[in-house]
Amino acid sequence: MTRIHDTIQAASTALMKARDVSVFYGEKKAIDEVSIDISPDYVTAFIGPSGCGKSTFLRCFNRMNDTIPIAKVTGAIELEGENVLGDTMDVVQLRARVGMVFQKPNPFPKSIYENIAYGPKIHGLAEKKADLDAIVEKSLTRAGLWEEVKDRLDDSGTALSGGQQQRLCIARAIAVDPEVILMDEPASALDPIATAKIEELIDELSGRYAIVIVTHSMQQAARVSQRTAFFHLGKMVEYGPTSDIFTNPIEERTKDYITGRYG
């Protein structure tokens, strides 16, 4: 039974709604009936110990769990009223609307320009080169990378530093004009300065995109998000405003985890 703080109003204007979502790996239940609303008005953070299922739940939103043969997802996830998990939802289109950034930066082994341009090209978002150039510039600017790479767009994406690569991946996700951006521990492989830049970027992007971030670092969740959900053993234990969760959590398990008394 999830403890939801009273101060959270069930936002009926939520962009994505998950209701009673469960994920099974074969016989094993990895996520147990989790419900949550996602909105561009606030950044949502998922925290919890290793193996609690937060990444698995995150991947339900853009159906990346489909790539795992033994994974089965039940329940309902809606994106602006459409059922994401149904057979009628075009997964390819879904992933253009719900983008994802991974833990380890994974730019394509192509040029920086090609990295950004790939998504718009395959979705037909730009016909002429001029349009494509505009999208590339806009995405890189929004990701805070334009000034650093504008003179070397033909360099390989893998030649950038770790922090730049991650911002490149964020720009790549932005390029297809998504509504939701899912981030799976985006800064865990980066040094503190690069991490701070990513956090600043998340701040700037929130409002335009609905951002959900999974993180191991409670400080990061505290800094970056406005709503936090604590997961434990596949269940969502507590969900509320970030400041409340971190100063005065209700559930004992939440308290133990964030004060470092867990395990």
Next chain:
Amino acid sequence: MPEHTVKAFDEDITRLRGLIAEMGGLAEVAIAEALDSLIRGDEELGDSVVARDKKIDALETEVDKLAVRIIALRAPMADDLREVIAALKIAGVIERIGDYSKNIAKRVGMIEGRDRFEPLTLLPAMGELASEMVHDVLTAYAARDPGLAREVISTDAKVDAFYNSIFRNLVSHMVENPATISSAAQLLFVARNLERIGDHATNVAEMVHFAATGAYPPEAEDR
């Protein structure tokens, strides 16, 4: 409550609480001895109270340093965070309680003819009540007991009542015996200090409640 995974964190918190307890104990003793010295006219005792106040000040500095260190190094959350913030504020308050006791002890030599002072007999009772408040609030702190903290807050009304009656008493005494005005004025200050000690004990009680529950006690009326 289970222990922190990082044991040193527990040790830091324990040490912090120990310092507060030590400060509190010293403050309690200071109140009792200050009043005692005043009533018996024991200047030597009074001087020792004044001297020992330095110890309370030193402890407050130590609490400050430890609290800042814990915040920087351990990034405390939830209870731990409230605990550390409360400890910081409580240390400051206890230090002021100590200062009031010191202030009382300083006035020992300024009172003459104490046998003739009727109000002098009320002061011990008021002092005992204030001292009890301090003692109880420190107990509440050690036990993280919000209920006891609330009781301490309610006791403050009695201390205020004491102050009012002593005040009227002393004023009428001064009107009747103008020669005793300077000594009576000193006693006024002493009573005022005790009343303030009561108020501070209430502040500490509020901190204790906040640390324990995350909220301040319901009635924060003017006292």
Next chain:
Amino acid sequence: MNNMADISRPTRTPQFEARLAKRYRAERNFKLMGQGAIVFSVAVLIFLLGNMLMNGIGGFQRAELAVPFNFAESGLTGDEVSLTAPSAVQTLEMQGMAEVVHFFAEEALGTEGADQLSDQAWRDVAAALTSDPALLSQTEPVLFNLPASSDLASGLAGEGSPEMQALASKLASEGKLAENWDWGFLSRSDATSPQAVGIWGALKGSILTMIITLVLAFPIGILAALYLEEYAPKNRWTDLIEVSINNLAAVPSIIFGLLGLAVFLAVFPNLRSAPLIGGMTLALMTMPVIVISGRNAIKAVPPSIRDGALAVGASPVQVVFHHVLPLALPGMLTGTIIGMARALGETAPLLLIGMRAFVATPPTDFMSPATVLPVQIFLWSDEIDRGFVERTSAAIVILLLFLLLMNSVAIYLRNKFEKTW
């Protein structure tokens, strides 16, 4: 650092030193063994290549007789049109070109010498005339180096009958007989006399066969690898397929020849000895190798690339062809090189399907009878005539060069496509 430790806590004890020395010795020995292995392999390779080259050098030369040919006095007729027509050589033959050449040879070399002229020697003169009809009006004699008979050639080499040897040394001392560099070897085809053979027929046959093999095996192999890795569900059937393919790669090549004989030739019975059939047979043999190396190359592409592409909204086909395939291509090309190199050198299956015909002209297309380099080498090595020994070595050198060229092209392509991720 060591001095300070000695007094209080000695770590460099004699036992320690002994152990350390033993470790370093083991390292050194291992390194030496490795270097020794490399040196041995390189030595064997140099020995093999050196041997081949030394034997083969002689194969690129042939004994030739110098015959001055006076076109104006030859009595041959013809003009621009008739001499460049396709039937020009037949026309010249009917005019008695062979006798004319023999006549001039007698003039230059004497009867004995002229008798030892290769009976196909006149064709060289005819070829020169058809490519340059203006020669007919030449009044000055034109010198031709015409091939000698194989008997005379052996005589020049110091073998064969004593009469031939004597004749050869006599003509050689007169400057009329010499071992010349034989470029024609690279443009002629099979013949009965070692003086007249060339390698081009077999080379072209090999090229045509390799083209068929590549065109069939590469796409099918790559697509099979892609399907098996990316799309096929992991169940018992796909396991069975995987085991079968692995086994196929190890099947002796002659079995594929039997298969070609039984199946392909039953369908196309009149295409025995054609590059098409040979290519199809070799393609069957090469495909498992390409599939296996292709699958390994695809497996090596990190899943993070796939995830990244999927997350941007690429369909599975787009992920495979835009991302996985380009990254797996170098590995696939390596597997293809290995497969093709093996196919190039295969003799047994091709012998079985009949690519062992005596083919005197180079194949014109994929359907005409042909032979391949290894088979040609095999056939020549069987010949009795002593002159064929050198020609066989020369053919081996050509085969090795062809192999080297193929490998270089493939390595160049692989390096060009190599990308880091």
